[in-house]
Amino acid sequence: MKKRVYHWQPELSTTIIYWSCTFGILFLSLILMLEHTRPYLVSNIVLGVFFFFALLGLNRYFILKDDQLIIHALLPIRRKKIKVQTIEAIFVGPKSIKIISSEFKEGSQLYIMTKKTKVAFISQIETMLLDHVLIHEDPNQKAGKQ
Template sequence: MKKKVYHWQPELSTAIIYWSCTFGILFLSLILTLEHTRPYLTSNIVLGIFFFFTLLGCNRYFMIENEQLIVHALLPIRRKKITLSAIEMIRVGPKCIEISSIEFKEGTQLFIMTKKNKHAFIQSMKQQCSLTTQIIDDPLLTIGKHY
């Protein structure tokens, strides 16, 4: 059976920086293409790099299995396996969710999700029997962190 994944993006400032740099690579490839009238190896290599970073940026997701929440992030050192009993609180905003757990470095982490993914993820979390945390709807939760 295929495991269900729920895609997410990091908090707003990180997402803007990552996707701006990624599309900068695309524009560099297009500029290199305009410099020559025939197919140009360098522009095709740079375009390939753009597609690599695009796929890498879309490879952030949650998976729930064996009473654990697996947070699959861009960098392998940032990937986490969090036991569901260690989750203290889940706040659900209009465009994002915030998960509080002692297993996160900062104690809490913000994830931007589409409405469809967010709703499916919350329903899946509610079905887990080992999840004892409260899930709070917070319409004031924004997609940027407040420090």
């Protein structure tokens, strides 16, 4: 099976805070560039910090391998390997999916995904599970915690 990567973002409030701070660094770099008429070392360093955080923020993804769901998160502490058999249900909303598993501290996790990525992820996990997991369509599911 081809290794496929499915990108995700955390629930809405965390995503907004992270990307607001990241773009704040970009705007600070642009302001520093306006202060000087030639290339300025400090503004270039701050621009490099922005690119670092932007790449770090895009480094969140799922990988489905054999019988595991690998959740690659921003911090190494939050990265998880979940056995597919422990997933009890998946709720699919318009902009997000909610995975219910006994391996999560809170019992479930919410992930924001694009429509195309979400459809590809659900179709691959359905072929892996073969009726083990209940996948529910939930049009009322929000992108943030209720």
